[in-house]
Amino acid sequence: MTRNVVITGATSGIGAALALRYAAPGIVLGLIGRNVERLRRIADDARQRGAIVVTGRVDVRDRATMQSWLHDFDRDHPIDLVVANAGVMEGTPPGCAIEPPDAAYDLMQTNVLGAMNTIQPVLDGMMKRARGQIAIVSSIAAFIPLADSPSYCASKSAVLSYGLSLRALLVARGIRVNVICPGYIETPMMGRENGPKPFKVSAERAADLIAAGLDRDKAVISFPVFFAWVTWLNGILPDGLRRRLSRSFRFTVSHRD
Numbered sequence: 001m002t003r004n005v006v007i008t009g010a011t012s013g014i015g016a017a018l019a020l021r022y023a024a025p026g027i028v029l030g031l032i033g034r035n036v037e038r039l040r041r042i043a044d045d046a047r048q049r050g051a052i053v054v055t056g057r058v059d060v061r062d063r064a065t066m067q068s069w070l071h072d073f074d075r076d077h078p079i080d081l082v083v084a085n086a087g088v089m090e091g092t093p094p095g096c097a098i099e100p101p102d103a104a105y106d107l108m109q110t111n112v113l114g115a116m117n118t119i120q121p122v123l124d125g126m127m128k129r130a131r132g133q134i135a136i137v138s139s140i141a142a143f144i145p146l147a148d149s150p151s152y153c154a155s156k157s158a159v160l161s162y163g164l165s166l167r168a169l170l171v172a173r174g175i176r177v178n179v180i181c182p183g184y185i186e187t188p189m190m191g192r193e194n195g196p197k198p199f200k201v202s203a204e205r206a207a208d209l210i211a212a213g214l215d216r217d218k219a220v221i222s223f224p225v226f227f228a229w230v231t232w233l234n235g236i237l238p239d240g241l242r243r244r245l246s247r248s249f250r251f252t253v254s255h256r257d
């Protein structure tokens, strides 16, 4: 049976690893990103593995274009799984006091509105068919307020809450919604962060864990499990204690190319 899967942010890191994890005969992949060269390369690799691939050079912040691309794809290939993965990370640059305000606003547009722009256009089709799965890539940062990346933590908390609210609403309509909260994954995004990165895992391992969690319809797919628990517990500590423990967990974020 054919399975139609859309992934945003498929040109790099977790999105690219997921695209190749799903690429196989019988799979139609819709891959979205902005970098044409990297999009072409991932699409070629996925085709080599037997998938049919449709690419979209779309900025997830562009609501109208996202809607039109997703509606066109869904008409030709009714979407079984959409992964709202595209995202950016910002934080305090080396030698600065706080994250750059323009970058923080841009981040919210990409991480929060970009995820909504990916999900809203597919809802009608999935509701009519009474089936489908929506996966949103949040982060372990959703559980814990980090002094050096306020907008990133806020954006990931927002999509965690958005996803779990949709899950509660859509379960009765036959639609599964899952939120993915990874720890540190070896990707170009993580490469910009200068600081401790405990328990980091490869993008390929992350893709395997995400696919397994989606198959099991886990509400929140968070890994590595021990780190996820520690982070979650840290997030619910009294404010003073949490801030004291977080002192050894400071970092800077280098400029994005």
Ligand SMILES: NC(=O)c1ccc[n+]([C@@H]2O[C@H](COP(=O)([O-])OP(=O)(O)OC[C@H]3O[C@@H](n4cnc5c(N)ncnc54)[C@H](OP(=O)(O)O)[C@@H]3O)[C@@H](O)[C@H]2O)c1
Pocket: 008, 009, 010, 011, 012, 013, 014, 015, 032, 033, 034, 035, 036, 038, 058, 059, 060, 061, 085, 086, 087, 088, 089, 110, 114, 137, 138, 139, 140, 181, 182, 183, 184, 185, 186, 187, 188, 189, 190
């Ligand atoms: N790496 C980690 O440690 C980690 C941990 C937890 C959660 N996450 C989350 O995982 C997701 C993927 O991150 P990653 O680590 O794989 O980062 P990455 O290697 O930097 O990849 C980010 C992807 O997002 C795409 N993207 C960014 N802005 C976009 C926009 N406006 N429109 C369309 N695509 C856009 C990029 O594509 P183009 O450049 O081609 O546009 C790229 O494919 C993000 O949501 C991130 O927050 C990452």
